[in-house]
Amino acid sequence: MANNYKIVVDNVDAGYGAVRVLHQVSMTIHEGETVVLLGTNGNGKSTLMKCIMGLVQPDAGEIYLETDGGRVDLMGKPPEEIVHLGITLVPEGRRLFPKLSVEENLLLGAYRADARREMDRNLRFCCDTFPVLNERRKQLAGSLSGGEQQMLAVARAMMSQPNILLVDEPSIGLAPILVSHLIAKIKELQERYGLTVLMTEQNFHQATKIADRGYILVEGRIVFEGQSTAELSEHEFVKKYYLSV
């Protein structure tokens, strides 16, 4: 991907048939940033990520990648083409193949043509970054602990060599210590590879360890854009739903 890129979501409406979920949603994610998307359950966070990935087609608005080389529309493109452009989703609930080994799950993440060519190198990278997965390469994914499975979901996404990682509720169902470990791994990926991250996260305290800034989504509308996590933590919504103040 060219330098100086950003993803722009501009006035997007989306939903599922008669169920309207997103209303005039706009956000920008710049290269190298980590942006957190906050909102209680059912507010449309996953839907927004799916729109960026081409898994849900918005009814209105625009989603595009802007680089020094020009603008690439993401809307209307199939998910595999969006992965090819360097954007990958770690879905909520991990979506692993439990009956396949850790290594097989990782290899399935390398479906981008250039990632396939670099598969061995990327596999070494994942095993190096996630030693626990290296130790369990031959083990069935379904036999891993929840924390290990989430590591595997992130590592599998890294097999497609993304520049931009969308991470949907990574800490769901994990014990606090595992959440810390996972967040530290995402931070390591950012620092070592300049990864750009958009994440949804229920654990605000953990999210603030890596997020630069964020948005609050309520009933499918962006109600606040915080330029820092400190600014977010001052917002009534965050105090009420995330900090129990």
Ligand SMILES: Nc1ncnc2c1ncn2[C@@H]1O[C@H](COP(=O)(O)OP(=O)(O)OP(=O)(O)O)[C@@H](O)[C@H]1O
């Ligand atoms: N495939 C679908 N068909 C119909 N409605 C859906 C579908 N997926 C999600 N929805 C509905 O869209 C709304 C937003 O869901 P979404 O998953 O985007 O929310 P969310 O903020 O990510 O919440 P959660 O954290 O619980 O996943 C919800 O009312 C949900 O029931």
